[in-house]
Amino acid sequence: MATSLLLSRVSRATSSITLRRVVGFNSLNTQIHGGSISGTFFRERSLATLAQGASRFDEMVSVNQRKYYLLGGKGGVGKTSCAASLAVKFASHGHPTIVVSTDPAHSLSDSFSQDLSGGVLKPVQGVDSTLLALEITPETMKDEIKSQSGGKSVKNMMDSMGLGMFAGELGDLNLEDMLNAASPGIDEIAAISKVLQFMESPEYSRFTRIVFDTAPTGHTLRLLSLPDFYDSSISKITKLKKKITAAASTFKSMFGKKEIQQQEPSNELDQLKERMEKVRNVFRDVNTTEFVIVTIPTVMAVNESSRLHASLRKENVPVHRLIVNQLLPQSESDCKFCSMRRKEQTRVLGLIQNDTELSGLKLIQSPLLDAEIRGVPALKFMGDHVWR
Ligand SMILES: Nc1ncnc2c1ncn2[C@@H]1O[C@H](COP(=O)(O)OP(=O)(O)OP(=O)(O)O)[C@@H](O)[C@H]1O
Structure with a gap:
């Protein structure tokens, strides 16, 4: 306890100085402030123990058809920086x-250092x-749903979906009230509805790369499994509707009334199911x-990445690459703190290489830079070292 306290005090006192000295090499600062960059620095000084990890960006950029890239991992590991730098790189390669x-806790605006908020597509300046x-x-x-529904109540909407028989249970619930209630999963539903728009609307068809900066692990897994959840819910509703219709028909025929025609599931339900399948697929x-998957060289982050990969594998989501971000570059004049951190990072890289979930992935090394990655020049700089 005493040692770790001391270590944390020492590290706090020295990190800003020594990290800057060891990690600095004037690289990102030089780029931002207009100086020249030693382009060979990262290639020459990457951790000796790491297999040389290029991302094979040539493979990522070569396909002309639309591709979706989702970047995800533990909170704070650099998902936004990696996603934004990838998007800049794709765009500058003609996509x-x-x-x-x-x-929900967006940081794209901070990462690009410009206002991208407001829930609408905005052109990125400086690219x-x-x-x-x-x-x-x-x-x-x-707001979009409200304007599309034209002020319909839930009952009206359910009627139009062929589910009017359940609507009585819901009384006169108002769609607006429902949407205004803090519903779990609403962020994921918003994301799925956007994906559908990108897939279906002609105005987006010219975009050949769509890069997602996803929320930390739990949220993202929920997002990926949501279309499945909807798909099975719609199937359940459809089955239930058929059962109720059949029961009502038997009941009525027992009392000599005309048999009710077995209704096919409504068009709207079929369409909704189809669209969910589309996103799922x-x-x-x-x-x-x-x-x-984006991670950093710590045991906690690597363990979470391993679990994330297991879940994605179970969901059949394709994963080929793992970015290990914020690696301390090698230095001749290492201070004690840096040499200890580097040893620890080397040990963690060994864990990745022996991890059954992660060892098969293409490892991409991303160095710890000497300044916060903010703005297009910084993202281009990062992209040139990560996506190569
Ligand atoms: N390789 C790096 N070198 C230096 N700073 C970095 C590096 N990668 C990320 N950062 C910095 O770390 C901070 C967190 O990065 P970022 O926002 O990309 O992470 P995140 O995983 O998206 O975080 P969150 O989970 O909070 O959304 C930012 O200040 C970013 O500039």
């Missing part, structure tokens, strides 16, 4: 690109090619989607 944040950004907000989606298709 009209959209970068979308599905994290020569087409790059739009969107921070999804449930509020905007609620696109996230599981190796030709259209890739989930890139």
Whole structure:
């Protein structure tokens, strides 16, 4: 306890100085302040123990058809920085690109250092090619639903879906009240409805890369399993509706009334089911989607990444790449703190190489830079070292 306290005090006192000295090399600061960059630095000084990990960006960029990239992992590991830098890189390689944040605690605006809030697509300034950004907000989606529903009540909506028989149970519940209630999963529903728009609306068809900056692990797994949940719920409703119709028919024929025609499930339900299947399938298709796991070299982050990969594998979501972000670069004049951190990182990299979930993934090394990654130049700088 005393040792760790001391260590944390020492590290706090020295980290800002020594990290800057060891990690600095004037790299990102130099880039931002207009100086020249030693382009060979990261390649030459990457951790000796790591297999040279290029992302094979050539493979990621070569396909002309639309591809979805989801970047996810534990909170704070660098998901937004990696997603934003990937989007900038795709755009500058000629792919009209959209970068979308599905994290309720958005940080795209901070990452690009410009206002991308408001729940609508906004062009990213400072990029020569087409790059739009969107921070999804449930509020905007609620407004969209309200305007589309034209003020219908829940009863009217259920009637139009062929579910009027249940509507009585719901009384005169108002759609607005329901949408205004803090419903669990509303962020994920907003994200899915946006994905559907990107897939179906002609105005988005020219975008060939869609990059998702996802929320920390739990949220994202919920997002990926939600279409399945809806799919099975719709099936249950359809079955229930058939059963009720059959029971009512038997009941009526017992009393000599004309038999009720077995109704087919309503069109709206079928359509909803189809659309959910579409989202579900696109996230599981190796030709259209890739989930890139982002982690940092700590045991806790790696353990979470391993569990995330297991869940994604179970869901059949394609994963090929793992970014290990914030790696301390090698240095000749190492202080004690840095050399201890580096030893620890090397040990954790060994854990990744021996982890049954993670060892098969393409490992991408991303160095700890000497400044916060904010703004397009910084994202380009990061992208040139991560996505190569
Ligand atoms: N390789 C790096 N070198 C230096 N700073 C970094 C690096 N990667 C990320 N950062 C910084 O770490 C902070 C967190 O990064 P980022 O917002 O990308 O993480 P996140 O995983 O998206 O976080 P959250 O889960 O909170 O959304 C930011 O200040 C970012 O600039």
